[in-house]
Amino acid sequence: MEYRELGKTGLKTSLLGFGGFHLLEIPQKEAGALLNAYLDAGGNYIETAASYGNGESERKIGASVMHRRADFVLTTKVGDREKAAAAAKIDRSLKNLRTDHVDIILLHGMESVDALNRSLAEDGAYQAALEAKKAGKALHVGISMHGQPAPLLAALKTGKFEAVMSTINYYDRCNFPEIEGELLPLAREKGAGVILMKPIADGYLYRNAERAFRYAFSRPVSVVVAGINNRQMLDMDLRFAEAYAPMSEGEELELLKTAPELGSYVCRQCGSCAGACGKGIDIKEVFASEAYYDRQMMRGAVGDTAQYALSERLKFWFGQKQQGIDRYARLSPNADACDGCGACLPGCPYGVDIPYKMHLAGYKLDAKEIY
Numbered sequence: 225m226e227y228r229e230l231g232k233t234g235l236k237t238s239l240l241g242f243g244g245f246h247l248l249e250i251p252q253k254e255a256g257a258l259l260n261a262y263l264d265a266g267g268n269y270i271e272t273a274a275s276y277g278n279g280e281s282e283r284k285i286g287a288s289v290m291h292r293r294a295d296f297v298l299t300t301k302v303g304d305r306e307k308a309a310a311a312a313k314i315d316r317s318l319k320n321l322r323t324d325h326v327d328i329i330l331l332h333g334m335e336s337v338d339a340l341n342r343s344l345a346e347d348g349a350y351q352a353a354l355e356a357k358k359a360g361k362a363l364h365v366g367i368s369m370h371g372q373p374a375p376l377l378a379a380l381k382t383g384k385f386e387a388v389m390s391t392i393n394y395y396d397r398c399n400f401p402e403i404e405g406e407l408l409p410l411a412r413e414k415g416a417g418v419i420l421m422k423p424i425a426d427g428y429l430y431r432n433a434e435r436a437f438r439y440a441f442s443r444p445v446s447v448v449v450a451g452i453n454n455r456q457m458l459d460m461d462l463r464f465a466e467a468y469a470p471m472s473e474g475e476e477l478e479l480l481k482t483a484p485e486l487g488s489y490v491c492r493q494c495g496s497c498a499g500a501c502g503k504g505i506d507i508k509e510v511f512a513s514e515a516y517y518d519r520q521m522m523r524g525a526v527g528d529t530a531q532y533a534l535s536e537r538l539k540f541w542f543g544q545k546q547q548g549i550d551r552y553a554r555l556s557p558n559a560d561a562c563d564g565c566g567a568c569l570p571g572c573p574y575g576v577d578i579p580y581k582m583h584l585a586g587y588k589l590d591a592k593e594i595y
């Protein structure tokens with residue numbers, strides 16, 4: 225398996241990382257067998273969080289692999305924003321993990337720039353992480369968030385974080401194009417390691433897992449973390465990592481054109497339709513608002529029932545619905561101005577049914593209490 229530098233930390237991580245959240249779903253014995261099999265196969269990055277099962281994931285990892293602590297990079301996350309609470313949580317994590325240090329501590333799920341500022345204050349969580357670093361309890365400090373990356377961009381600009389963890393997959397690149405367009409270049413400029421999470425979008429891309437992993441491995445990231453809770457899944461993910469060959473630009477375009485989860489509904493945010501609407505609607509921005517709202521998952525039709533069930537579970541997973549509504553509220557004209565003329569259709573290289581989608585997006589984003 226390929227190993228990559230984790231920014232300027234001096235750490236080298238295997239292409240496939242082991243995400244510990246789903247260890248909650250299996251007994252200790254199976255969790256231990258999976259973790260050790262992953263390490264035996266050459267994997268060297270194990271990640272968890274203090275909040276996963278209120279320490280249960282950490283305890284399972286602590287009970288399973290600490291006899292070979294030197295074999296892997298260990299990351300946990302702390303979600304508290306105040307210094308005292310975060311310091312106590314870091315100590316609890318070390319106890320749960322049965323180790324005297326983690327390699328990386330991530331400030332977990334930084335949901336807003338306000339939360340970031342609170343964490344960076346004198347009495348904020350960042351100070352706790354920094355003190356843990358000085359004490360040798362955590363070797364590096366990073367930050368994580370899923371979905372829209374504004375807090376991560378702000379965090380990297382401070383130059384205080386050595387690693388950043390973000391959602392990256394071929395589905396959500398259409399919902400949060402700032403991640404690949406802005407966050408990855410900024411991370412590179414700052415020398416921060418990038419930890420990729422959700423390569424198959426929490427299961428949404430399960431039918432295309434091989435191509436989804438290949439897309440993820442082909443990003444300029446240090447490690448791709450997958451949640452694993454059974455042997456079949458571990459073996460499959462390892463196989464993908466071992467067979468990895470970078471995706472060419474042509475293959476990537478082909479994926480974006482043909483992926484069934486994207487189809488003729490998801491706007492790829494390419495901008496080719498700029499100026500195409502005679503009514504002056506900013507088509508791309510309406511759909512970007514919809515992407516923040518529900519990741520373009522509610523499509524007004526059930527279609528494939530398994531995919532529909534997944535979208536019902538995942539559509540508001542990132543909790544950025546209100547941000548979509550606020551973004552849309554700034555638009556004038558908005559989707560209401562669309563008369564369905566279809567003049568924009570030839571301009572979309574992905575065959576998005578713009579009039580239909582415009583109608584549905586306007587309905588969702590009109591701040592109605594429909595959900």
Ligand code: SF4
Pocket residue numbers: 500501502503504505507561562563564565566567568569578579582
């Ligand atoms: S279908 Fe709607 S968005 Fe497209 S050009 Fe006509 S009015 Fe504009």
Ligand code: SF4
Pocket residue numbers: 490491492493494495496497498507508511571572573574575576578
């Ligand atoms: S051309 Fe199509 S995919 Fe590109 S921004 Fe416009 S609607 Fe979205």
